[in-house]
Ligand code: UDP
């Protein structure tokens with residue numbers, strides 16, 4: 001295998017305090033990879049400025065002048081971590097043979113980047129960085145994150161436990177990822193839909209090097225909600241099921257109300273009110289759920305996700321695992 005061009009994509013939002021240190025550490029990591037012939041000398045670090053309000057972009061610009069291996073991309077405003085990362089990945093896809101995404105704050109142990117590359121050389125298309133423990137997280141963050149992963153797995157979204165967005169993607173995995181054209185981005189969910197040869201590398205997560213978390217509770221909740229609603233129509237289905245249950249109960253309530261009435265215990269008017277409340281309630285909920293089911297279908301369709309991906313093609317002539325790009329089914 002030729003020595004691959006590696007691009008390390010780093011989304012940055014108000015990260016002026018960490019950028020110099022990050023550049024120092026990632027830079028020396030990159031040069032040792034180049035020395036070991038694990039990455040080509042054209043490899044680089046791509047900072048994506050996600051509409052920062054501080055000096056982040058000025059610093060990035062300076063760094064690009066100072067070091068040839070530093071590249072910068074500036075988004076027009078704050079789009080959020082996921083979109084910033086995607087923008088960087090999309091840029092990187094043009095030149096890189098593989099990409100690694102990592103946060104700017106050095107919470108993820110960069111020494112495992114070497115392991116990522118080794119795994120890449122072993123033929124893996126996706127290498128997940130997985131945290132061994134969450135000791136440095138607050139109790140609240142730990143509990144909410146764990147609850148979230150569990151819930152996501154329950155509703156059928158396969159995401160890797162304790163994996164954030166620290167991972168390596170080969171060019172072919174990256175191309176597959178870029179075929180998912182949805183607006184609601186939840187990258188770690190999509191990456192697990194790609195398939196291909198995948199492995200994990202474990203590391204310890206540290207404290208933020210400097211600055212504060214750019215993920216306040218509000219952003220975290222929005223992120224979780226995006227994750228759930230962009231991968232599952234189960235919440236809608238729950239409404240439909242509740243509608244059916246309530247409709248069924250309306251039948252029972254009806255019988256009960258009639259029995260009470262004929263036994264002569266009922267206040268006048270009570271029976272009809274009880275029956276209609278349950279009946280109409282059930283009917284409404286069921287209808288909303290049914291409409292929701294259709295909206296759910298439309299929603300699935302409008303995403304224009306690829307319907308299948310081919311890893312190896314033994315039908316077409318030029319098929320060759322290393323050479324061929326993955327062909328994807330049209331919509
Ligand atoms: N980030 C971003 N846009 C945002 C929020 C965060 O690009 O709107 C970047 C941020 O600069 C960092 C990464 O996403 O590189 C993860 O953010 P942070 O470390 O604050 O999240 P936490 O580790 O607290 O979950």
Ligand code: MG
Nearest residue numbers: 103105107208
């Ligand atoms: Mg962080």
